[in-house]
Amino acid sequence: MRGKSIAAVVILLVAALTAPLPGYTASRLRVGQVYVWLGDLPQYIAQEKGFYKKHDVEIDFITFRGGGELASALVGGSVDVAVASLDHAIKMREKGLDVVSVLVTQDKLGFTMFARKGSGIKTVADLKGKVLGTSAPGSASDNYMRYLVAKAGLDPIKDVTLIASGNEGRVAALKQGTVQAAAFSEPATSLVLNEGFGEVLHDGTQWEYPFTVVMVKRDVLAKNRDAIKAFVEATLEGARLARANPAEAEAVAVKLFGKADPQMIRRATRNYLPTFSETGAFSEKSVKFAMEVLIDTKTIKEAVPIAPLLDQSLLPKR
Numbered sequence: 510m511r512g513k514s515i516a517a518v519v520i521l522l523v524a525a526l527t528a529p530l531p532g533y534t535a536s537r538l539r540v541g542q543v544y545v546w547l548g549d550l551p552q553y554i555a556q557e558k559g560f561y562k563k564h565d566v567e568i569d570f571i572t573f574r575g576g577g578e579l580a581s582a583l584v585g586g587s588v589d590v591a592v593a594s595l596d597h598a599i600k601m602r603e604k605g606l607d608v609v610s611v612l613v614t615q616d617k618l619g620f621t622m623f624a625r626k627g628s629g630i631k632t633v634a635d636l637k638g639k640v641l642g643t644s645a646p647g648s649a650s651d652n653y654m655r656y657l658v659a660k661a662g663l664d665p666i667k668d669v670t671l672i673a674s675g676n677e678g679r680v681a682a683l684k685q686g687t688v689q690a691a692a693f694s695e696p697a698t699s700l701v702l703n704e705g706f707g708e709v710l711h712d713g714t715q716w717e718y719p720f721t722v723v724m725v726k727r728d729v730l731a732k733n734r735d736a737i738k739a740f741v742e743a744t745l746e747g748a749r750l751a752r753a754n755p756a757e758a759e760a761v762a763v764k765l766f767g768k769a770d771p772q773m774i775r776r777a778t779r780n781y782l783p784t785f786s787e788t789g790a791f792s793e794k795s796v797k798f799a800m801e802v803l804i805d806t807k808t809i810k811e812a813v814p815i816a817p818l819l820d821q822s823l824l825p826k827r
Contacts, residue, residue, distance in 0.1 A: 536736035537567040541579045541588035544676050545572060547695040547781050548721045549592060550762060551614045555747035557761050566739035574675075575645045583608070589729055590737060594649040595719040595799050602813040607727040609820040612741045613791050614748050615721035617714050617784035620653050622692045623707035625683050630690060633661040633710055640670045642679040642691035647808060649720070650679075650692040655806040657711055665806065683707055696766060696777035703773050714784055717795045730820065738823045741789065745825065748785040755782055789824050 542549050552570070555561055561568050573579040576593040583591040584606060591597070592614070601608045624630035630639065636658060643651040655665035663669065674682045680697050682688040684706045692713070693701060701707040723741060730737055751758035755778070762778040763771045793815060800812040 536565065536733070536739065537569065538590055538733065538736050538740055539569050539571055539588045540740070541571050541573055541582050541591045541593075543573055543576055543579055543593055545765065546676075547762060547777055548615050548619050548784075550751055550758060550765075550778070550781065551744050551747035551785060552592065553747070553765055554750055554758060554761050555743045557764070558747070558750065560743035560746045561740070564739035564743040566736050566743065568740065575648055577645060577647060583724065583726065586729075589725065589733060590740060591724050592721060593724070595722045595724075595796065596649050596652060596803060596808070598722065598724045598818060599800060599803055599813055600647075600809060602818050603809045607817075608724050609727055609730065610719070610722045610724045610791070610818060611730070611737065611820050611823050612723040612744060612789045613719045613721070613786050614723070614744060614789070615784045616717060616719060616786040616792070616795060618653065618716040618718035619694045619720045619781065619784055620650055620692045620713040621694075621698045621709060622654060622657060622690065622711040622713065623683060623701055624690045624710050625686055625688070626706050626708050628686075628689050630708075630710070633657050634663065636661070636690055637663055637668045639689040640672060640687070642674050642682045642688035643671045644676055644679065645673045646671070650694075652802055652806045652808055653713060654690075654692050656802045659805055695781045696762075696769065696774055699773050699777035699780060700769075703770070703776075714780070717792065717798065719791055719795050719799055720784065722791075727820075734823075741823045742825050745786075745789045748789070749787050751778075751782055751785050752787055755779060758782065790821055791819050 571588055576597050579591050579593050580597040580601060582588045595610060598608050598610045641654055658665040658669055679691045680700060683691045725737060759775045759778045763774050766774050796815055803809045
């Protein structure tokens with residue numbers, strides 16, 4: 510009995526020593542993201558599975574209408590962290606803003622370009638004189654399509670017309686024939702395939718590209734390093750779970766898109782799983798490719814130095 514009593518006292522002491530002090534609160538971060546989509550699934554998994562809580566950080570997700578609006582919020586201080594394409598970090602660096610990218614969650618481009626079925630368009634070169642749907646000027650989808658058009662020998666300004674119709678609007682525009690081609694991310698890609706009104710022109714998910722990254726201003730990182738490190742580690746844990754346990758990832762996605770067809774969401778999730786990074790690390794090759802796309806589309810004038818653009822010191826050691 511005496512041994513059991515000593516063991517009980519030890520357990521109580523350990524609990525007391527490891528329990529949060531009175532008045533203690535976990536670090537809190539305002540995390541900006543674009544519209545709810547499957548590219549941010551690692552974050553949703555981390556939230557659903559309690560990974561942020563485990564890493565002692567509380568997250569307030571704030572949704573914006575696009576990457577440009579989100580970038581402005583990051584610069585203005587409305588959010589502490591932004592999750593978007595590396596394109597935006599590069600453009601901010603070109604303007605002299607001290608923004609660094611600390612994690613890549615999607616290391617493959619998340620877009621697929623479609624032509625409207627029955628339009629007679631079989632290759633990107635066939636887009637000459639056609640109307641293309643984009644989310645917004647200068648957006649990642651806009652840059653992707655302009656790059657493809659240019660590589661096909663067309664002038665992305667003179668030979669095609671791009672109209673901004675938002676995220677859901679692009680789907681409706683292609684379906685109704687208002688545009689003859691558009692680029693989509695998941696789950697919109699699976700919706701187009703499921704309903705059969707689009708034909709694939711180019712599958713960008715095969716490209717090595719830092720598509721979804723976590724970015725932060727350097728001064729904010731200096732002040733909140735521990736909290737941001739916790740966010741990075743928990744989000745990466747979400748990405749790894751998605752790759753290792755597709756069924757669990759699908760369950761989170763189905764719950765997230767509660768009004769959508771569950772079978773379609775499961776299909777979309779499976780399509781996207783190979784795009785999620787298990788290391789969170791940037792490759793120099795992919796970063797250079799991202800800059801090539803921006804230069805060729807005249808989004809930036811010249812490449813920015815890679816070293817100041819990235820800070821990979823927050824990534825967990827493997």
